[in-house]
Structures are given as structure tokens and as C-alpha cells.
Amino acid sequence: MKVLGIESSCDETGIAIYDTENGLLAEQLHSQIALHARHGGVVPELASRDHVRKAVPLIQATLKQADLGLKDLDGIAWTAGPGLAGALLVGASLGQSLAWALDVPAVEVHHMEGHLLAPLLGDDPPPFPFLSLLVSGGHSLLVAVRELGDYRILGDTLDDAAGEAFDKTAKLLGLPYPGGKALAELAKKGDPGRFAFPRPMINRPGLDMSFSGLKTFTRVTWEKHRQAASSEAEREQLKADIAAGFQEAVVDTLVRKCQRAIKQSGLKSLVVAGGVSANSALRQRLQTMTQQHGGQVYFPPLAWCTDNGAMIALAGALRLQAGERKTGQAIDIRPRWSLEDLHPPGPV
Ligand code: KG4
Numbered sequence: 469m470k471v472l473g474i475e476s477s478c479d480e481t482g483i484a485i486y487d488t489e490n491g492l493l494a495e496q497l498h499s500q501i502a503l504h505a506r507h508g509g510v511v512p513e514l515a516s517r518d519h520v521r522k523a524v525p526l527i528q529a530t531l532k533q534a535d536l537g538l539k540d541l542d543g544i545a546w547t548a549g550p551g552l553a554g555a556l557l558v559g560a561s562l563g564q565s566l567a568w569a570l571d572v573p574a575v576e577v578h579h580m581e582g583h584l585l586a587p588l589l590g591d592d593p594p595p596f597p598f599l600s601l602l603v604s605g606g607h608s609l610l611v612a613v614r615e616l617g618d619y620r621i622l623g624d625t626l627d628d629a630a631g632e633a634f635d636k637t638a639k640l641l642g643l644p645y646p647g648g649k650a651l652a653e654l655a656k657k658g659d660p661g662r663f664a665f666p667r668p669m670i671n672r673p674g675l676d677m678s679f680s681g682l683k684t685f686t687r688v689t690w691e692k693h694r695q696a697a698s699s700e701a702e703r704e705q706l707k708a709d710i711a712a713g714f715q716e717a718v719v720d721t722l723v724r725k726c727q728r729a730i731k732q733s734g735l736k737s738l739v740v741a742g743g744v745s746a747n748s749a750l751r752q753r754l755q756t757m758t759q760q761h762g763g764q765v766y767f768p769p770l771a772w773c774t775d776n777g778a779m780i781a782l783a784g785a786l787r788l789q790a791g792e793r794k795t796g797q798a799i800d801i802r803p804r805w806s807l808e809d810l811h812p813p814g815p816v
């Protein structure tokens with residue numbers, strides 16, 4: 469079964485074709501980074517308009533790459549939520565129209581389920597059940613995954629998502645959007661021990677997280693020390709030291725929460741996904757921690773950590789293969805949509 473997947477929930481237009489027999493056949497990705505950079509963050513209206521411009525040419529390019537025509541597609545999947553309403557509408561309208569015109573089944577995909585399943589695209593897919601840490605620009609979730617579609621949220625952030633904290637902290641330090649990657653690069657040159665960043669929620673029981681205090685700590689530290697930094701080099705070092713301390717605090721918090729979740733759930737396999745799973749410090753620390761617990765950690769290949777069409781085509785293909793079908797022709801989106809509202813695939 470060859471399924472076309474469409475991702476347009478935020479600032480990436482991702483298109484892919486996943487074949488349930490032969491795996492990923494082709495994928496195309498357009499990032500809107502250059503479009504939003506001068507505004508310092510994603511501008512929703514600009515995002516929607518760019519998805520409109522890029523989605524159809526990217527579908528044509530993906531079909532060409534796979535050497536297929538529209539008639540060869542057996543199903544269409546798109547991200548129906550969560551995400552920016554206008555951006556989601558572009559993928560949903562296109563996906564629904566294509567499914568109707570081609571008379572093939574359609575399925576709506578939850579963006580975070582796409583992230584959660586992305587490690588299945590790799591060479592060493594994790595077996596169910598597993599524990600999942602989903603860390604993106606909009607979410608920080610610890611999820612017990614019993615099987616496809618059976619998700620129980622064990623922990624959530626009480627305020628900012630981990631990626632959001634990276635982005636806001638980067639902005640405070642004057643780094644260009646998107647901040648997470650830039651901050652991680654800067655952190656490599658810094659001393660994480662120079663400032664004693666707090667470890668939010670570590671001493672409280674449970675698996676919830678909080679990251680907004682770290683952003684405040686960054687602002688206060690930066691303002692307190694920037695005047696004393698007399699040269700450009702000293703200022704750059706100060707920024708790098710703050711970036712390193714911030715990153716270590718986020719990573720340390722996430723690792724300790726994962727450790728607690730492994731102990732509490734008894735699940736030994738940990739799947740880490742979402743944009744922040746590209747962070748190399750987080751990868752290293754989780755690798756060490758899971759090894760110490762006799763467990764194993766799975767990351768999606770780097771290209772599939774951040775938003776992409778392949779994870780949506782995969783999630784859609786698994787659901788269509790199991791018999792799930794979207795009924796009716798309505799174009800529905802769910803900008804807010806909990807993972808816990810999902811069910812194992814099947815006819816609806
Ligand atoms: O999953 P994603 O591409 O989009 C959402 O669904 O939100 O995640 C984007 C987030 C951004 O906040 C970005 O700053 C963060 O992932 N990110 C990183 C790194 N690469 C991307 N955060 C920390 N370190 C990185 N290397």
C-alpha cells in the first residue's frame with residue numbers, strides 16, 4: 469500500500485510516500501526558516517501562505533522521485549493537528565481533495581504520533597511496548613506506548629515545552645531563529661558549571677516538568693553579568709557559558725525524569741523524538757542512563773527528528789493498513805488534540 473503523507477502543521481512543508489511493503493519511497497521537505505528568521509519566530513499567516521505555495525510542487529517532486537504517478541497512490545494521510553490552524557488547513561484541504569479526486573482512502577494523523585513513530589523509519593525499530601519522551605517546540609511529554617494508538621501520558625510540562633525554552637533562551641541571548649540548534653552549538657564552547665542553573669521539578673515526585681524558570685534565570689544572569697563583560701570576547705564567552713548551563717539544566721531534568729519513568733513503568737525501551745531529540749548532549753546522556761538501567765534508547769535518524777513528511781506517511785500507512793478510514797468529505801483540523809484521545813487503528 470503506497471501512502472502519500474502531508475505535513476504542514478507549523479513551519480515545514482513535508483511530503484513523503486511510504487509503502488507498507490518497501491518502506492519509504494521518496495520524501496521532500498521545505499523549511500520556512502528563511503521566511504520567519506527576520507521576524508524572530510514563526511508568523512502563522514506567512515506559514516500558511518508558504519504551505520499553499522510549496523505543497524503542490526513538493527507532491528509533484530516526491531512522485532517524480534519515486535517514479536510514480538498520482539494513480540499509483542493507495543491512500544492519503546495528512547497532519548490534522550495539533551498545530552497552527554491556518555497551516556494545518558492547507559495540508560488537510562489538499563489531502564482531502566486528493567483522496568476524493570483519486571477515490572482512495574484517507575486518514576488524519578496526529579502530529580505527535582508521527583514524531584513518536586519516527587524511530588520506526590530507522591534500521592533498528594523499537595518493539596512495542598516502550599516509553600517515549602516527546603520533546604518539540606510545542607510539547608514535552610513522557611508517554612507509555614503500549615501499542616500503536618494506545619498512549620498514556622505519564623508526564624507533561626506545566627509551562628514551556630523544552631524546545632520552546634531553547635528557542636526563548638536563544639532569543640534572549642540574541643541568537644538567530646530557530647534558536648534551539650544555535651543555542652546547542654554555542655553551548656559546546658561554554659562552561660556549564662559557571663552558573664548554577666536550577667533543576668526544575670526534580671525534587672517533586674511525579675513526572676511533570678517545568679522550563680519557564682530556566683528562561684528567567686537566563687535573563688537575570690545575562691543582565692547581571694553583561695555590563696561587567698568588558699570585551700566582545702568576554703561577552704561571547706558569557707553567552708556560551710549561559711547557553712551551556714541552560715542546556716545542561718534542561719538535559720539533566722529530562723534525563724532524570726526519564727530515569728524515574730523507567731523505574732515507575734518498568735518499561736526498558738525509551739524512544740526519544742521531536743525536534744529536541746536532535747540535541748547531541750541529550751542523546752549522549754540518555755544513552756548512558758539507559759545502559760546503566762539495562763535498557764535501550766532509540767532515536768529517529770537526525771533528518772526525522774524535526775518535522776517531516778516521512779513520519780506522517782508512515783503513521784498514516786500503518787493506520788490505513790489496519791483498516792482505519794476517515795469518513796465523510798469534511799475538512800476538519802484539530803489545532804489542540806491530546807495524544808490520549810487516539811485509539812489503536814481500526815475502522816471508525
Ligand atoms: O518537532 P519540531 O521540528 O517542531 C515541532 O513540532 O515543534 O521541533 C522544533 C523544536 C524547536 O523548538 C527547536 O529549537 C528544537 O526543536 N530543536 C533543538 C535542536 N534542534 C531543534 N533543540 C535543542 N537542540 C537541538 N539540536
Ligand code: ZN
Pocket residue numbers: 579583604605742743774775
Ligand atoms: Zn513537530
